Amino acid sequence: MSDEKTLMAAYQEAPYHVAGHGARTLEVLKEAFYDRDGEEESDLYGKGRVIEDFQEKVARYLGKEAAVFFPSGTMAQQIALRIWCDRKGIPKVAYHPLCHLEIHEQDGLKMLHRIEPVLLADRTRLIEMADVTSMPDDVSCLLLELPQREIGGELPQYGELEAMSSWCQEKGVKRHLDGARLFETLPYYQKSAAEVASLFDSVYVSFYKGIGGVAGAILAGDADFIQEAIVWKRRHGGDLISLYPYIVAANHYFDRRVGKMAQYYAEAKELAALFNSCHGVSTRPEVPVTNMFHVHFARPKGEMEPILARVYQETGVGFVGALRDFGKHASYFELSLGDLYETVPRDSLRRAFRLLDEALSERV
Numbered sequence: 001m002s003d004e005k006t007l008m009a010a011y012q013e014a015p016y017h018v019a020g021h022g023a024r025t026l027e028v029l030k031e032a033f034y035d036r037d038g039e040e041e042s043d044l045y046g047k048g049r050v051i052e053d054f055q056e057k058v059a060r061y062l063g064k065e066a067a068v069f070f071p072s073g074t075m076a077q078q079i080a081l082r083i084w085c086d087r088k089g090i091p092k093v094a095y096h097p098l099c100h101l102e103i104h105e106q107d108g109l110k111m112l113h114r115i116e117p118v119l120l121a122d123r124t125r126l127i128e129m130a131d132v133t134s135m136p137d138d139v140s141c142l143l144l145e146l147p148q149r150e151i152g153g154e155l156p157q158y159g160e161l162e163a164m165s166s167w168c169q170e171k172g173v174k175r176h177l178d179g180a181r182l183f184e185t186l187p188y189y190q191k192s193a194a195e196v197a198s199l200f201d202s203v204y205v206s207f208y209k210g211i212g213g214v215a216g217a218i219l220a221g222d223a224d225f226i227q228e229a230i231v232w233k234r235r236h237g238g239d240l241i242s243l244y245p246y247i248v249a250a251n252h253y254f255d256r257r258v259g260k261m262a263q264y265y266a267e268a269k270e271l272a273a274l275f276n277s278c279h280g281v282s283t284r285p286e287v288p289v290t291n292m293f294h295v296h297f298a299r300p301k302g303e304m305e306p307i308l309a310r311v312y313q314e315t316g317v318g319f320v321g322a323l324r325d326f327g328k329h330a331s332y333f334e335l336s337l338g339d340l341y342e343t344v345p346r347d348s349l350r351r352a353f354r355l356l357d358e359a360l361s362e363r364v
Helices: 002-013 027-033 050-061 073-088 106-113 129-133 160-171 182-189 194-199 224-234 246-276 300-315 346-362
Strands: 066-070 094-095 118-119 140-143 175-179 202-206 217-221 281-284 292-297 331-336
Touching: 002 292, 002 300, 027 202, 027 246, 050 066, 050 194, 050 202, 050 246, 066 073, 066 246, 073 094, 073 106, 073 140, 073 175, 073 217, 073 224, 106 118, 106 129, 129 160, 140 160, 160 175, 175 182, 175 194, 182 194, 182 202, 182 246, 217 224, 246 281, 246 292, 246 346, 300 346
Parallel strands: 094 118, 094 140, 140 175, 175 202
Antiparallel strands: 066 217, 202 217, 281 292, 292 331
C-alpha cells in the first residue's frame, strides 16, 4: 500500500475530523427535506415559489435588487462577465492569476465567450490598489475573489477594497465579486453581506462550500442585469426542469450555518495556532482571516504522510486525507472549518499535536 493510500485510509478510519461539516452522504439531502411538505410544488424551468422565494431572500441578504439561482458557480460567473463585456463592447476582464476561471475551468471563459483575461498581481499575493490602477484602459470588468483561496484564503483590508471599488466606478470598470466564500469573510470584516456586496455591481455566492449544501449558486445584481443573466442561463442549459433538491438544501443549510461563521472563524484561529506551535509547521495566513487556511510542512509529502497517518491512528484525530507537494522539499494542505471541529475531544486534539510536534522534532 502506498503512503498516500495509507494516509487516506488512516484519515477515513479516524473517528474525529477537524475540518468540514461531515461526509457528503445522502443524509445531507435527507436532513434538508425532513420537515418539508411532500405536497409542495417544485420549481419548473426557473419558475415557482420554491425558487423565487429563495432568490428574493438571498437578494435581500446581499442588498441587491434581484438574484437568480444557478446549478453551478462556473456558469454564473462566466455569464456575469459576458454581460459586462457585451455592455461595454470590450471582451476583456481582469482578475488574479489563481482565479477559478483561470485555473479550474478549462479556459471556458476564453473558449465559450472569447473573453481575454488580464492577470493582475502575481501568484503569491493579493491584488492591490497599485495593480488595479495600472490596468489597461480597455478592461470591462474587475473580478475580485474574497477570500483568495489558492493562497490560503487571504483578504485585502476593507479600506483597500473600498478604494479599488471607488477607482473602478470612477473609470467605468464594472466590479464583480467571486464571493463563493463571502459569508466566511464577514466576521473578519465586521460588515454585513450587503455592505460588502455594495462595493460590487454583481455578486456570486456558493451554497455548497462553507454553507454545506448539495450544489448551486446565486448571482445577484440590478434587476436588468439579472434579467440578462436569466436569458444566458437558458442559453447555457442551466434551466433544468427542476432545481429544487439544490434549492431546498441551500435554503436549509444557509439558515443553519450562516450565523455560525464567527464560530468557525474563531476555531480556525485556534487550530492554526496549534499547527504553528509545531516544529517545521506554518500556516498561511499565520493568523487566519476566515475559517480556511493552508498548512505548510517543511518536509516533502513522502515524509509527512506516514507521520500524519501515525498521528491519526494513535489519537483518532484526522487533519486531512491527502497532501500536495510544495516544491521539492515541502508539502501542504488546505483546511476549512465547519461543524465537525467542535465535536473533536480537546484531550485527543492536544495529544495529536503533541505527537506531531514530537515526530517532527525528532527529524530536525
